[in-house]
Amino acid sequence: MQTQISSAQDSAVSSCGIVGSASYPASDVMARKPILILHTGGTIGMRRGPRGYEPDPGFLAARMAEMPEFQSRALPAWELEAFDPLLDSANMTPKDWRRIATAIAKRHEEFDGFIVVHGTDTMAYSASALSFMLEGLAKPVVLTGSQIPLAEVRSDARENLITSLLIAAQQPFPEVCVFFGDQLYRGNRATKVSASGFRAFDSPNFPPLGRAGARITLDRSLLRAPGASPFRLLAMADHEVAVLPIHPGVTAGMLQRFLAPPLEAAVLHTYGSGNAPDDPDLLAVLRAATARGAVLVNCTQCLSGGIDMQGYATGSGLAAAGVISGYDMTAEAALTKIFFLLSAQLDRDQIRQQMVRNLRGELTVPGH
Numbered sequence: 001m002q003t004q005i006s007s008a009q010d011s012a013v014s015s016c017g018i019v020g021s022a023s024y025p026a027s028d029v030m031a032r033k034p035i036l037i038l039h040t041g042g043t044i045g046m047r048r049g050p051r052g053y054e055p056d057p058g059f060l061a062a063r064m065a066e067m068p069e070f071q072s073r074a075l076p077a078w079e080l081e082a083f084d085p086l087l088d089s090a091n092m093t094p095k096d097w098r099r100i101a102t103a104i105a106k107r108h109e110e111f112d113g114f115i116v117v118h119g120t121d122t123m124a125y126s127a128s129a130l131s132f133m134l135e136g137l138a139k140p141v142v143l144t145g146s147q148i149p150l151a152e153v154r155s156d157a158r159e160n161l162i163t164s165l166l167i168a169a170q171q172p173f174p175e176v177c178v179f180f181g182d183q184l185y186r187g188n189r190a191t192k193v194s195a196s197g198f199r200a201f202d203s204p205n206f207p208p209l210g211r212a213g214a215r216i217t218l219d220r221s222l223l224r225a226p227g228a229s230p231f232r233l234l235a236m237a238d239h240e241v242a243v244l245p246i247h248p249g250v251t252a253g254m255l256q257r258f259l260a261p262p263l264e265a266a267v268l269h270t271y272g273s274g275n276a277p278d279d280p281d282l283l284a285v286l287r288a289a290t291a292r293g294a295v296l297v298n299c300t301q302c303l304s305g306g307i308d309m310q311g312y313a314t315g316s317g318l319a320a321a322g323v324i325s326g327y328d329m330t331a332e333a334a335l336t337k338i339f340f341l342l343s344a345q346l347d348r349d350q351i352r353q354q355m356v357r358n359l360r361g362e363l364t365v366p367g368h
Contacts, residue, residue, distance in 0.1 A: 034077035035168045036111040037161075038103055040096070041086035042119030044146040044157045053149060055086040060117070063150050069162060076112070076169040089119025089126075089145075094339055097129040097236050104134065104141060105233035113140040113168030115161075120145050120192055120200050123178060124332040127187025129236060131176040131360040132340040136231040140173040143187060144180060147198060156181070156198045163212045170218065174226045176360075177209055184210035184218070188333040188362040193303070204304035205328040205364065224361050236336075237343040243331055245269040245301065252281035259285065265295035265338045265351075267331055268323060274298045274307035275314040283321045290322025293348045297355055299326035299334050306364070324352050326363070333362040 039045055045060030046053040061080050064070045070078075081103065087096060104114050118126055127143045134141065144164045146157035164179045176187040181199035189206040193199075210218040240262045244255070246269060259266065270276045290296055298307050298318055306328030309315035319325075326334045337359070341351045358365060 032076065032169075033110060033112040034079050035113045035115060035165055036104075036107055037078055037080045037115045037117060037165075038100060039080060039082040039086070039117045040089075040100060040119075041083060042089055042117060042145045043148065044117055044144075044150055044161075045086065046149045047151050048149075055088070057082065057084065057086060060150060064161075067158075069158070075162065075165050078115075078165060079111075087119070089122040092119075092122045092126060094129070094236055094238050097126055097133065097336075100126060101130055101133040101233055101236070104130075105231075108139070108231060111139070112171060113142070113173070115164045115168050116141065116143045117161075118143050118145050120147065120180075123180075124187070124190045124192055124201070124330065125336060127176055127178050127190060128330070128333040128362070129336040129339070131186075131188040131362065132337060133234050133236050134176060134231070135234050136227045136229040137174045137176065138172055138226045138231060140168045140170060141176045141187075142168045142184075143176070143178045147196060147200060159212075163216060166216060167210065167218070172226050173218075174224055175209065179210075179212075182212040183208045184212070186222075186361055188336075188360055189330065191303075191330045191332060202303070205306065205330075206361075234340070235343045236339055239339055239342045240264045241266065241335060241338050241342070243267045243269055243335060246271060246276045250277065250282070252279060252285045255282060255285045255289075259289040259294060259296075261292070263289075263294060264342060265297070267297050267299050267326070267334045267338070268318070269301050269331060270298055270307075270315075270318070271301060273305065273311050273315060274300060274309045274318065274325065275312050276318055278314045278317045283317050286318065286321040286323060295338060295342075295348060295351050295355065296321075296323045297326045297334050297338065298323050299329055299331050306366075308366075324355055327356070327365060329363045337362065 039060055047056045047059050123143050142164045144160045148155040150157035178185045178187050178190040180201045185203040189203040190201050193202045209222050244266050307325045309319040341354050
């Protein structure tokens with residue numbers, strides 16, 4: 001079914017006091033709550049400085065206040081809060097995922113939906129992390145940004161922000177998602193595919209949740225149903241987790257140094273359907289790492305498709321060494337899921353069991 005849309009407790013978050021207008025029928029306006037826009041940083045709110053584009057606190061809020069389209073009664077009411085300091089998303093860490101999730105949880109009851117304005121470089125990581133941290137979510141959380149700042153003439157920021165506002169006003173819509181270009185993706189299925197294109201993201205293994213053209217459509221058959229559990233914020237603590245791309249020339253010695261304690265878990269970025277060299281010394285290193293409790297997850301380097309470690313001898317060797325399948329998860333989803341499960345203080349066997357379960361729509365288990 002497709003629906004057409006017509007026309008936290010962290011001192012680093014501070015209100016800019018900017019509020020937009022609403023455009024619902026008079027009988028409905030008072031019943032609707034505004035949309036909260038959390039400005040974490042990124043290109044969208046930058047302005048040109050002597051060294052190139054630079055973050056400028058308050059600039060995005062001031063620019064939106066000047067633009068008539070953001071005051072239009074065709075948009076839902078909105079309020080903007082900005083992180084202090086604003087962050088280049090390349091500097092994002094699990095601490096910042098916690099900041100964003102906490103800001104949403106803190107004001108969860110005040111708003112009908114949330115937009116997270118974010119830099120593109122690590123947007124897919126943050127979207128994946130939020131999908132695991134925000135349990136029992138019943139409201140939309142839309143991450144967006146731009147390739148060109150809102151202040152520039154040819155910016156893609158205007159359309160991304162306006163469409164995200166319209167999408168975030170839809171109820172019920174219990175998804176953490178990414179809107180960019182003209183596509184709406186499940187957040188833990190999205191990955192960045194272009195450094196400069198306006199269609200910077202894709203969802204290779206799951207269809208778009210919606211599309212924006214002359215009309216905006218949501219495919220409600222793809223949306224997750226609201227959960228029975230109440231909304232709550234789950235922990236995402238710091239852990240020693242990493243991603244290791246497998247490549248020609250990788251040696252057992254390299255892996256041994258990489259997987260040495262205190263590393264707790266790793267995403268192995270392997271060839272094709274989950275293949276790596278079947279060098280006995282290399283497999284022995286992997287076997288020793290899993291034996292000491294390290295969680296190793298196999299994800300493909302390919303943009304689309306998933307893991308089948310029984311298809312080739314080079315994949316079955318990994319399975320025999322204790323490496324578990326990431327199925328069709330993105331590396332971003334796999335990494336943040338490991339952080340999430342380690343933070344839940346599960347034992348290693350429980351973590352391995354949960355890694356191959358579909359918790360938030362992040363993976364497709366064959367036959368299910």
